[in-house]
Amino acid sequence: MSKSVTLKEVAAKAGVSYQTVSKVVNNKASVSPETEKRIWGVIAELNYTPNYNGRSLRRQRSNTVGYTWEPSPADQANPILDAFLQSMFRAAEEEGYYLLCFPFHADDVRMLKVYHQLYNTGRVDGFVLSRLNYGEASVPFLLENKIPFVAFGRLEDQDQSFPYIDVDGGQGIAQAMDHLVSLGHRRIAALAWPEDSRVGNNRLEGYYRGLAKAGLMSDPNLIVRGEGTSAVGFEATTYLLGLPVDIRPTAIVCMNDMMAIGAMQAVRTAGLQPGRDIGVTGFDDTPTARYLTPPLTSISQPIPAIGENLMKRLIEYLETGSYPEPRCELVAPNLEIRESTAGYVPAKGRS
Amino acid sequence: MSKSVTLKEVAAKAGVSYQTVSKVVNNKASVSPETEKRIWGVIAELNYTPNYNGRSLRRQRSNTVGYTWEPSPADQANPILDAFLQSMFRAAEEEGYYLLCFPFHADDVRMLKVYHQLYNTGRVDGFVLSRLNYGEASVPFLLENKIPFVAFGRLEDQDQSFPYIDVDGGQGIAQAMDHLVSLGHRRIAALAWPEDSRVGNNRLEGYYRGLAKAGLMSDPNLIVRGEGTSAVGFEATTYLLGLPVDIRPTAIVCMNDMMAIGAMQAVRTAGLQPGRDIGVTGFDDTPTARYLTPPLTSISQPIPAIGENLMKRLIEYLETGSYPEPRCELVAPNLEIRESTAGYVPAKGRS
């Protein structure tokens, strides 16, 4: 922090009381046009910027929003981090807010303590949460302590107890299913996440919807669960390709790009060609998805719009005391079709 | 911000003046052990946390560090962002500091205004800069205004006018060259960046060093410059593979992974196999590098250590008024050898 120009210095130079300068700065009327103009002149001349610590102290708000997120493992990039952060602090800046980033702790008790600390020390006015999962401890904690927040993601489908925006992952997977069905695929497998993943279940639900819409039966043999890594994708796919040829899938829908990467490797390892022999789709539309061999069909989320919307929502609440309607929102992802689902020729004789 | 417990409330309950409580909180001696214990008891009981706006106002420092970065285009992930941010705010938290993120502006004037604003409003005590390039306007501006900062990256090799940590990209490329030479490659091409890129030039310099060390001549035909995208990598490699067979390269060293991705595609398109026929190396060790086909040999940077070090350095300066020695540091990257440089069989007859 620097020794910077204060209200009093501006006031002295402009020949008014410093409180009057404050009024001008904050657009609180009852100042004559001439005086106001003169004051603005002095402000520009001295390059005055209001001290935010003084302002925050008096106003009892810091114009700062906190955000934390779980770090990605080294072999797995966070596909949305850059865009999400950028969109949030860009939207924040327009309203005179900034984004404070702080460390994530896997330990719930420790994490809640940090939230509490940050809020009670007056460092932040509220939080943005992301990647919620069943049993998220932060949500009830923040609600109970009346700490403002918005979330990217929801906990339960019908729960509107806090404001959120979420991507309808199920709809994304359903789009992928429609696409595969339209190409002629009839035996479609799913590489799903463990059952304790809310996001995973939401996406998987789109798989069932897709099957139902196409009038296909779901076959438990064709659903393999595991962590969303390429290793799991590889193993699961190797298993699927080893099934008897009459029940072997011709396409594999993966709940994220990492699994799809592993799946494509397994397809090649089995001497087959992804796209032509076995359709593969991912989810996230990782930047490198389009550079894989073959380029991966994937599902992209409108991250910038979500980040901007979340931040504006939170700020509106902080400023006015109520959230804009609708309180909760579900947005549709977009299917990006590439070669990993191109060129499939259905075998004759099968419907 | 919440209505939280203040010093005065703690003091009232403990039967001392609030200034004495302040002394205890800040470990400023001259308080008897019993009183101190009693005060700590009340603090715990009331769950007191010092208000940072009051503290910042009085201390004239905010314990906050600012950081901004250029957003990546949608098809190109920022390979270091997550790790860099995490390491920075983790190190900051240990010292009671936090990281404030704010929007990047390509327009220099606008960007400098933001730096000035953030510092003069007392929102931040200093900055971390990254991705410096020739003619970076922020460096002279911050130096001139005596605004504290540290940088990830340098401007000129011998310039020590500001504290920085940089990766010796040249050494990384030189490692890749050694590796390729040891495999028997004698004609090695480089996909370089435009000449106005300081980082690019630093890396390319390692290419020349590697050639010299192996006693090989540098051939201008084998150096192609362009933006660090996969499209450029593809085109440049297509050109290189079209050269007469006696001067055609057997290996291609790329200044980043994106170019290497394009290069490998071009190699395959030409009916050759990356690794066996043409060795390819990248730089950055993007998380997906290991999942490419074939897995890409690349150069990784010790990002977490750099982020932590930078933050600690800056905080030490803010606390003590001087930077720890050494003021500037160059760290070595690490070559990650994978299949894109495996299995090469040198043609007979050539040395």
Next chain:
DNA sequence: ATGCTTGAGGCGAACGTTCGCTTAGAGAGA
């Protein structure tokens, strides 16, 4: 002339800290 309204601006106080000085009292040395 009187009283009422309105606009322009001043003023004291408060937000929650920390800083530096003062003071009361205890204990020590002469």
Next chain:
DNA sequence: TCTCTCTAAGCGAACGTTCGCCTCAAGCAT
């Protein structure tokens, strides 16, 4: 006993704002 030092604690002030209330003078209707 007197002073001198030391420790524990108190006190006033200040950091830079914003808030609410007050004052003063001009304008206007009665």
